[in-house]
Amino acid sequence: MTEISPEIIPMQPLFREMNRWSRLPFVWGETDCCTVLGDWVQVVTGQDPAAHLRGMYATRGECQRETGYLTDPVACMSGCLDTIGGLPRSDRDMRPGDIGVYRYAGERWAYGGIWTGEHWATHMDRGVCFRAARAVEVLASWGVGYAA
Numbered sequence: 001m002t003e004i005s006p007e008i009i010p011m012q013p014l015f016r017e018m019n020r021w022s023r024l025p026f027v028w029g030e031t032d033c034c035t036v037l038g039d040w041v042q043v044v045t046g047q048d049p050a051a052h053l054r055g056m057y058a059t060r061g062e063c064q065r066e067t068g069y070l071t072d073p074v075a076c077m078s079g080c081l082d083t084i085g086g087l088p089r090s091d092r093d094m095r096p097g098d099i100g101v102y103r104y105a106g107e108r109w110a111y112g113g114i115w116t117g118e119h120w121a122t123h124m125d126r127g128v129c130f131r132a133a134r135a136v137e138v139l140a141s142w143g144v145g146y147a148a
Contacts, residue, residue: 014097014114014146017043018121018128026125029057034069034112036123037099038080044097044144047084073101073110074140081142090143097146102136110139 017040024031038050057063060070069076077099081087090098096117101110113120119130 013043014116018114021121021123022128024123026123028059028063029053029055031123032063033122033124034077034080037077037112037114040097040099040114041081041084041087041144044146045084049080049084052083053080070109073112077101077112077140077142087142087144090141091138093143094138094141095143095146097144098141099144100141101139102131103139104131105135115141 021031021036024036026032029035035050035054038048038053041050042048053067057066064070067076078086087099090100094100094115096115098115099112100115100120101112102120103110111120111122111124113122113131115121116130119132120136122129122131
């Protein structure tokens, strides 16, 4: 049997980004669940909606104080997206590559993630977590314009 080199198999940009996340440490204000969404938006659109936040906070408490994310994640994300002219809401018609904020199975905190078409992918302190659509409450989602 012939072994196929990984360089030969093209990886879709969406999954390449999640693979990159899996190698990143979780660092508040640098590579947390929302700043990595800014990275993804920049990959697709060329604009970074999280540029103004990078390095502004280093803890969950500082994140709340600087961004208000923990109490109003939708407003925080909308405000970030407004810095690049906004993105269209996709709440009723999510497509792979769209970004959003959601709560998992009644948890207190909201997470930022990328919709894969079947799951929400989120960068967390333990790597990349995939959560099934049926287990989350989507608070808002935005179309990034990604086409596989």
